[in-house]
Amino acid sequence: MNLPEHFRVLQRKTVVKVSTSQQRKPRSDCLLLCGLEPVLATFLLPQHVKAAQTIVVRLLHRVYEPALRFALANRAIVVGIEIAVIALTVSLIMPRLGSEFLPQLEEGN
Numbered sequence: 001m002n003l004p005e006h007f008r009v010l011q012r013k014t015v016v017k018v019s020t021s022q023q024r025k026p027r028s029d030c031l032l033l034c035g036l037e038p039v040l041a042t043f044l045l046p047q048h049v050k051a052a053q054t055i056v057v058r059l060l061h062r063v064y065e066p067a068l069r070f071a072l073a074n075r076a077i078v079v080g081i082e083i084a085v086i087a088l089t090v091s092l093i094m095p096r097l098g099s100e101f102l103p104q105l106e107e108g109n
Contacts, residue, residue, distance in 0.1 A: 071078045
C-alpha cells in the first residue's frame with residue numbers, strides 16, 4: 001500500500017497507542033475492583049439494610065417449608081419417587097435417543 005510518509009507515521013502511532021492501552025487495562029480494572037470499589041461501597045451503601053419479604057417470597061416459604069419437612073421425615077418415599085421418575089424418564093427417552101440425528105432418506109423409491 002502506497003501511503004504518504006505522514007500517514008504511515010500516524011498509522012504506527014495509532015497501533016502503538018491501541019496496543020499499550022490494551023496492556024494497561026487489566027491492571028487498572030484490577031485496581032478498581034480490588035481497591036476502589038470496596039472503599040466506595042462502605043461509604044455509599046447504607047450500614048444496615050432492612051430485609052423485607054415480598055408476597056412472592058412468603059408464598060414460596062409457605063409451599064417450600066412443608067414440602068421440605070415431609071421430604072426430610074420420609075426419605076425412603078422421596079428416594080423411591082425420585083428413582084421412579086428417573087426410570088420413567090429413561091424409559092421414555094431411550095427408545096428415541098439418536099433418532100433425531102438420522103435424516104429421512106428420499107432415494108426415489
